[in-house]
Amino acid sequence: MTGGERLKKFAGVAAETGAALLLVLALFWLFILFLFTVFPSGTPIKEMVSESGAASPLSRAGAKRPEAALQSLVRDVRCRRGDSVAWGDASEGMILYNRDAVQTFDRSGATISFAPGDRLAMGSNSMVVVTRLNETLEGGPRSYRVHVEGELRGSFSSAKRVRLEVATAGHLARVVPGGSRFTFTPLGENASSLTVHAGEVQVRGEDRVVRVPARFGVTLRRGVPVGPALPLPAAPRLKNDNLLYRFRLLPPRVRFDWTGAEGAYHFQLSAEPRFRKVVLDSKVNGTGFDAGTLEAGDYYWRVSRVEEGREGPFSRTGHCRLLQQLNPPRLEVDFPPPSVGIGGYRLAGRCQPGSSVYVNGDAAAMAEDGSFSHEIELRSGVNLIRVEAVDQAGNASYASRVVYGKE
Template sequence: EYAVVLFLGLLFYLGVLGILGIFLPTGLGLKDLMQGKDLSLARRAPGPFPWYMVPPKGDASGGMRPSVAVLAETRNVVKSRGTGVISWQHAQVGMRLVPRDAVQTAGRSGASIRFSPKDWLEMSENSLVIIRKLEQDPVRLAKRSSLLVIDGEFHGVLGGAEEKTFDIELGKSGAKARIVSGGDKKGPAEFQVTVNPDKSTTLAMFKGTAEVAAKGVTVRVDTNRSTTVSESGTPSPPEVLPTSPVLSSPAEDAVFYYRSLPPKVSLAWNALEEADGYRVVVARDPEFRDVLIKRGVSHPSFVHGNLKEGVYYWKVSGKKKWAEGLASKVAQFKVVKDLVPPDLRLETASHGESSDRCRLKGVTEPGASVFVSGNPIPLNEAGEFECDVRLARGINVIVVEAVDSAGNVAFRSMRSNRIF
């Protein structure tokens, strides 16, 4: 009897849970709602393209609404703000973005927004963007995305087999840029949008074309060209972008050794006649997701003396006013902490006890510096060296010193007795 009662009680409990699940909606708890969390963002789970979201309760639009994009990646501090929400929230990777959603990155942070598998926008640090509407392109009979760039820097690609357009509102100037890709025939569009310190906005086209319209003026920006829209909304005539610099030093896969204090790493590249400045970027990864240094310089060189042990990647781009050209090829170098003295082995070849000289031979770590009785001795590529040592009458002590590139020192000494 007890088993039957227990079984019936369990069935009743499960039935009540089922009824509650049907008639009562699920969502955020009271604590989350009081903290200002957006219920609509919580319901945007990742999914295949195209993305759709269920409209929030009270939305009169009806049916499933297509989302414009998805937040594909975040690095460090990235926040989002949903439609009609005042407070910013921690952005979740995979969340779907609908019109009027905003995404913001903090210092040394970044985010990737994907509008389709081959259309994406990379946000740099301290950037803010607002997603705009998803509308029908009457010419190409396809969906066209748009967004409003408020602040920061953005690098985008518009790809795929078919021709596409992508609309961007440039800052608060009211200017609108339409990016056009060429599909399989003419290739993808690649561009960069930068909001400058004087509140102007620069659009650089690395591939593809764009049209920028403001105050009745339309400017066509072709490949390897740029235009800058002033804060008042006037676009400048297109200008040619600087060419990509060629990195000269250090050599690829160079290694900088140090013992206690980090070494000075000197970076250099060729000077560009058409550029009035350069931007150096150093990161911990070849995709430049984890950027450590992003510095503007006026000369084709840069020195940094506070890099910890690790592998680093760097690139340089030329700048002309606000416009920035394509970056150079990516190069790699290492910083290694070395506390081990170099290996040092010696041998002598006698000239006889009556001679005032002896032949000293040895081998040490390649690239080290060798001193015999305080005098520098050259090495070959294998670290081998030899020299004649002048001897005094009686017992001579020959001291040999090897110093590696990190500053570690190895000493060896030999005795030679000469009678002459």
């Protein structure tokens, strides 16, 4: 092969290699463009937390100051750091920093604690972003703006350590410093209801500020001016605030009833009287709730009325006990002597109060103390007297006697 041929072959290989490299680079840039199209940079909640494009001095310096902590997590709760796009599992006691986000899912909840007595409780399927407004200020009350989508309940002490603004449904609500309790309840994608149980919340409108005092509420709708605050509905009355269910093997279905107009109610059931950990938390249409089957034990329940999203105060707390009984009831019968004259005879005895007694299949007359009596007819010859006592759980005791009737 001559030198010219070798040079020509080398030039062909170099051209093919260059074309291959250009093709690889073109495919690489097309792949990057595809990633940016399908998975855009940033975070979906960026618009919620951005007030301006400038980063805070502390953010530029790389310093992080703890702002709050997660407490009382229930089921599936996620957390996203303010400088990250990735969501991760949250844990109880986790520290929150400026612009961190918290999200709950079905039947989940979380409590955000800013200081002792100053906390926010998230409901199911909710997302909250906490933004520090005066992070460069040393000393004095800390000021926060909380962006919320979903349900949020707040409880703040009178110490005035924290100043809070809540942004939701296109409106900004400022909590007046001091002791306060309030609830934001979602009413669809573009509306929320604000209920104030204690203290005062001021909602900023386009041309005025709407005051929402204690025991009042207001509806917030995106793009709609805030209307006047309306009083909260009254607390319902429980029909029976001391329920007792006895059972033997399978727990019965438990029913709770209260008085009030037809409409929406908020029902809560807890295993302890302060409702720190709720067993059931449901929105109910009507004046009753079937809780299904519950395990044996003591329960506490309460209910509140909801009108157009405004939730009134809870009723007094009711008590419900599910008592499992496996032992048969005590039964004592005053049988006649083995040989007795024929005719009428009043059989008497005693059993566990609340039980039912049957003599030869017929119900006996019962007293509140458990004593009973029943008139029987003794015939000539052999008479079998059979007595059965059944308690409210279905346990049964039996007693029988053969008596000879003589003329």
